[in-house]
Amino acid sequence: MRQKVVDHYHYGVSQGRSHVYTLNGPDGETLLLPEAIPHPEHWGPVIQDAVTEAQLPIALAAVRRGETVSFGDISVSRDAVTAYGxxxxxxxxxxxxxxxxxxxxxxxxxxxxxxxxxxxxIPNFFVFHALAEHLRASA
Structure with a gap:
């Protein structure tokens, strides 16, 4: 899941906020949830929480096995976080x-x-963030 939440301003005056969520299935299929769906500020966090709840245990288990988990250009291992070398x-x-x-x-x-x-x-940023915080706190 990728999210893009942007506050829009015109000459310092708020013009609102836009939300775009991109979901990627295990088969690689992509679903773009457009702004046209009502109340993205409510359902966006629910989707984020569900993705994190489902994927964090899998990512944590992989790291504990010594594997590296990638989040786009950022990777996480049991020893470090690596970005751009x-x-x-x-x-x-x-x-x-x-x-x-x-x-x-x-x-x-x-x-x-x-x-x-x-x-x-960063794909699945909330999974990355929870995993990074767990590994940082455990170090």
Whole structure:
């Protein structure tokens, strides 16, 4: 699942928020949930929670077996998170955060954006975030 939630402004005045969710099935089929569906702010988080609940245990089990789990350009192993050739070990990681729609990692008191990766470009971001927080806290 990918999500893109954007606040729109015109000369500093809010013009509303748009929500676009892209779901990918196990068979690779893609379903785009358009803005035309009423109340995406309500059903979007429900879908995110369900995807995370279903996929987090699978991802965690894979990491515990020594496998690497990929989330687009970011990969997670039992030892580190790697993005664009740069690895950060879990014991170095202080916090995983999102600022203005961009993933940032706090390492030794410094925020390191993994090549300014937008949350909307990270498949199953909420699975990634929950997995990363679990591994960081366990280090």
């Amino acid at each position: 740069r690895s950060i070990t879990w014991d170095q990681m202080e916090q995983v955060s999102v600022e203005a729609g961009t993933l940032s990692l706090n390492v030794a008191g410094k925020w390191l954006p993994p090549a300014r990766t937008k949350v909307s470009h």
